[in-house]
Amino acid sequence: MTSARDDILAKVRAALEGVEPAGPLPAPPTVHPVDDLVGRFAERVEDYRAVVTRCSSDEVAATVAAVLAGGSAVVPSGLGLDVPGAVVDDGGLSAADLDGIDAVVTAARVGVAETGTIVLDHAEDQGRRAISLVPDLHVCIVRADQVVADVPDAVALLDPQRPLTWISGPSATSDIELDRVEGVHGPRTLHVVLVDDEAVDLP
Template identity: 75%
Template sequence: MSAREEILGRVRSALEGVDRTGTVPPAPRITPVADLVGRFAERVEDYRAVVERCSEADLASRVAAALPAGARVVVPPGLGVEVPGARVDDGLSAAELDALDAVVTEAVVGIAETGTIVLDHGPGQGRRIISLVPDRHVCIVRAAQVVADVPDAIAVLDPARPLTWISGPSATSDIELNRVEGVHGPRVLHVLVVD
């Protein structure tokens, strides 16, 4: 008897006499808070990211203010805001992207409970590499895109699209638990929440 057969046999034995016709109770859900956008902003800040709320009218000026003076910036095709002097990604190589200082993208969804931003790399979001190589990522999230939790996000995401889930600036810890930022992604995350 193989290990697999042995394990499955034990499971079958444990399930003998169990009524399998009943319904499975739904998984417990986190009760949504009244201010999802406020919760989202708090959670994103918990990850050491900068979060600003602004109006659609102020968006272009807030994007410009989030970028260091003289920064070399890349933007994806279809970005919904003008970024003066930015280079539109037309298939830049990793080396070309590494020479740039920042990227500005939009997001497809923001998750309030976890402070996570999700990109599905559609228009305004670009290829995955442009959100990972430059040292600063300025990401635009509209209030209507913020959902309560991960199950709500999964419900609106297309599983056939590539997804990048971002929870704060890139960070890792070495064996002595010393935090190091920017090893495998942007060192700075600046989120603009458009109300």
């Protein structure tokens, strides 16, 4: 007496009789490592409708000033960059106060090349979460040596005990008809100042 398994295998063998064996399977595609992580990061950030300006470390202050174009700004107390006319946040600014300020300038903890994501862990050079969410323009300074390949690499550098804000482009949402609206729950515009002293052709 044969089992159901034997019956199935017999039918498979019968169906395969006279069938020519397929050729060798094609080799899987070779995945090459990304040599230019910084370039990939910049490209991915721009895919999210954000703006990227690459500059050297000596040009950061002038680049930030050009981006702000005379508008008002708030900066965290530990930014370590002179932004003329900016208000230094000491934690006393309310949401209404921040809403009346044009821009915020912060540093970042890490940038992710594969996804174009920036992560803030709200250290002193990034400030509390509110200042990076309320003003309409977020100018975020990311150093080339902070860019990693992918999300697992970023997670390995982050302290899970700290508050983390993951930013992929300007704040945006869509309704049921997929009408995109920006600036609903965060800055309408993200401008990344990418500090890359090794860049050959700076814009």
